[in-house]
Amino acid sequence: MDNQPIIYEKRNQTAWIYLNCPNDMNAISKALLLAFQEAIDRAEADEDIRVVVVSGKGKAFCAGANLKELMDDLETKHSKEPSLLELSEGLFGKLEKLRKPLIAALNGITLAGGLEIAMTADFIIASDKAKIGDAHANFGVLPGAGGAVKLPRKIGVNRAKYLLFTGEFISAADMKAYGLVQEVVSAEELETTVQTIADRISEKSPLVLRKMKELVTDGLEQPVEIALKQELLALKAHTRSYDMAEGLAAFTEKRKPVFEGY
Structure with missing residues (x-):
């Protein structure tokens, strides 16, 4: 080594x-x-x-x-x-x-x-x-x-x-x-x-981390109004993810979420 x-x-x-x-x-x-x-x-x-x-x-x-x-x-x-x-x-x-x-x-x-x-x-x-x-x-x-x-x-x-x-x-x-x-x-x-x-x-959702990284990188290269629209579209799509459902369920049930990345 x-x-x-x-x-x-x-x-x-x-x-x-x-x-x-x-x-x-x-x-x-x-x-x-x-x-x-x-x-x-x-x-x-x-x-x-x-x-x-x-x-x-x-x-x-x-x-x-x-x-x-x-x-x-x-x-x-x-x-x-x-x-x-x-x-x-x-x-x-x-x-x-x-x-x-x-x-x-x-x-x-x-x-x-x-x-x-x-x-x-x-x-x-x-x-x-x-x-x-x-x-x-x-x-x-x-x-x-x-x-x-x-x-x-x-x-x-x-x-x-x-x-x-x-x-x-x-x-x-x-x-x-x-x-x-x-x-x-x-x-x-x-x-x-x-x-x-x-x-x-x-401990965070790998799906969220991946998309956040993408939004930050892309957003810096675009006008703010376009970047904001893309962020909102990303959130709308994300509402169908397992990790968002798990995060909200964990909050309601007062437990630590277990994210899977999809």
């Missing part, structure tokens, strides 16, 4: 996916990307999994792309093997389309592609030891998975430009003040805190 680029663990109804290349600061390599995609597919397919957590082993969450592999791709442009960028596109597509709640648990350094992975999560919990930034400009590289597009939407245009242009990385506490990080806890408490949150979410 120590030699695997990704470690997959199931705890209660949560899938923990660890980036496991600590000697390379969990840099994004082709091997890691392939294993990461397999882990996402596994979590999505497992009906017992209701929450997915992504974290890292060692001192880093992820310090970005493996620049050596990126350079090798540039030198072998006509290779039939998929490039690092092509595999990255596949991974980010899966992360963006994941229907289950996704939590990023930032254990340490989170830069460039690592920040872009974190920004695919529904929310972020960070260790007080985490340092977060873009850093693409430090190596003459452009972001390709949301660094220049998502970061301004999450922390504001001026703050994002500052981090993008300077390549500086800042504390998790500062990122919490900017709104990117929801909670900052001690390194020792990170996994326990995240698991407690994941367990709380797992």
